[in-house]
Amino acid sequence: MTRSFQKLNEEKVFKDPVHRYIHVRDRLIWDLIGAPEFQRLRRIRQLGTTYLTFHGAEHSRFGHSLGVYEIARRVIDIFKYRNHWDDSETMITLCAALLHDVGHGPFSHSFEKVFGTNHEEYTQKIILGDTEIHRILEKQGSGFAQRVADVIGKTYPNRLVVSLISSQIDADRMDYLLRDAYFTGVSYGHFDMERIWRVMRTRDDQIVFKLSGMHAVEDYIMSRYQMYWQVYFHPVTRSAEVILTQILHRAKDLYQQGFRFKYLPHPLLKIFNGKITLHDYLKLDESVILYFFQVWQEEADPILSDLCYRFMNRRLFKYVEFTPALLDAKDRLSESFQAAGIDPKYYLEIDSSSNSPYDLYRPGEEGERQPIQLLMPDGTLHELSQESDVVGSITGMRRTDCKLYYPKDRILDLPKHSPHQKDIQRLLGI
C-alpha cells in the first residue's frame, strides 16, 4: 500500500556542482537535512586527508549525501516511468540514500582503526537511537526508522532497493566518483551517468544494464579504476593517513599512561576509555580533531608534538615499496630505529590496499559478490567482463599495493657517519 508523505509548499533546491540542482519536494527529506546529526556532515570531509595531496578536495560528506539522494530520486523517477518500481518503497529509499553515511566520524577510517569504532554501526545508532533524525523518521509511523536502517545495513527484504544504494553500480559510487573527480580536479573519473540511468533495467531483485549501454558502464569501471589508483590510494594521501593514525595512537597511549596534557582533549576522553556514547560521538567532527592537532604541537611529549607538526604542516613520511625481504629485516630495522632514538612504533608503518575503504570492480567471486550483469537481446544475463574486453583487461590486474612509511628527514638528520643511519639506509634501500 502506498501511503502519502507530506509535500513542501514549494520545491527547495540546493545548487550543486555535480548535479547542478538537488531537488527536495518532501517535508520528510527537508526535515532530515535540517537535523543536527545531518548538519554535522558539513564538518566532515568526504575524502579525509586527500586535501593534503589534491588541495581542492575539501568537499564534505554533506554534499555527497545530498548527491546520493538526488541520484536515487532521479533513478526512481526513471523506474517509475517504466512501471519497474513499487512506489511504497520510494521514501524509504530516499531516506536511506540521504542518511547512508550519517554515522561517519572525523577522518573516519583512521579513527576506526585506532578506536575500534564503526561508522556503519553509528549510522544504525543515529537512525534508531535518541536523535532528531530518529524522531523525524518515526513521525512517518512506527518501524519506519528500522526499515531505513535495514536498507542501509543491506538487510532489507527488497533487494532492488538495497541495490540502488549499495551495489557495484549504485547511487553512492556514482556520486562519489563524479564529486571526487570534480573537487580533486583530476581529468579522469568522469562518465556519462545519465546514459547509465537510461540503460538500467530491473530483473527480479537486481539492477542490470542493457547491452547497448555497455560502453557507458565501461567508462564507469575505468573511472573507478583510475580514481582508485590515482586519488584514493595516492601514496602521499596514505602517508598523511599513517601520520594521522599514529597521532591518535600516541594521544591515546599517553592518556592511558597518565601523561599530563597541556591541552587535555576533553571530547576524546571517553573514546580513550572505550566508553563513548552516541551523544559523545556526535560531538566529534574534523574541526575538533584539527584543533587538538594544532595545539598539541606545543605538548611536552616530543612524539606527539612532532607528529602533529608533520600533519599540520605537511611534513609527511616517505615510503619504500614493501617486499617480503623487508619483513625479514623488520627486527633489525626496528632495532636501528630504536638505537637512533626514533620510536619504530610511531615512525615505521606498513600501509596496504586492504587498509583502504575503496575497492575495484571484480566479476564476483563464485557467488559471494553480485557482479554487474548485462541484459542481452535474447533476455539472458552476462557478466560484464565476459562481454567487455576493456573491463576484462583490468579486472584480472593486480589490485594490491603495500608500502613502508618512515620519516626520511629524521634519518637524514642523524649525525654524519652514524652507524644507525647507514644501517637504516641499507635496510630500506635508500
Next chain:
Amino acid sequence: MLEDHAKVAALIHQNGETIGRKKLQKAIYIFQKLGYPFHQIFHFHFRGPYSEELSVQLEELCDFGFLIEDRENEEQTDDPCVYRISEAGRDFLSHYKDVLPNVSRLMQCVVGQSIHFLECVTILLYFDHLSHDAAIEKVLVLEKEITSSELTRALAFIEEICRLQSIESPASR
C-alpha cells in the same frame, strides 16, 4: 606490521590443508564472532556476511608469495578457489609465533560443514543482536532457501562451537 595478515595465514596453516575462499570467509566471520582477534569489516551480502578487506588481504598474501591460490574442478565443488601456505608463508609465520591461539579443533569443526550450512550459521550470527525469534524471522525473510530445520541445526551448531571454544582456548579472547 601485517599482524592481521599473519592471523589469516596462521588460521590457514592450522587447518593443515587447503581451504576454499568461501569457507575461509565464513570461518573468519565465525571466529570473529566467537571473540578471536580478527578485525576485518564484514558487510551483509546476498550470501550473508562477506569481507572485502579479507578478500584483499588474501590477495596480498598471495602477491607476497605467502599463500598459493589454486583452482579445483568447478564441477566437483562449490568452493573452487582454494588457498594453502607456501614455504615463504611458513617463514612469514615464524615472525608471528603467538599471533593466534591454537584453534585447530574448532577450525576442523567449522570447515567440516557445507558452504550452504555455514551461510546459514553466519547469517544467524549476523543477527545475534536481535532476540532469538526476531533473528530467525529475519533470516527466513532474507534467505528463502534456508529451511526451519536447517536453522535448528545451525543454532545447535552455534552452541556446539561456543562449547568447543571455551574448551579449546578459554583465555584467548
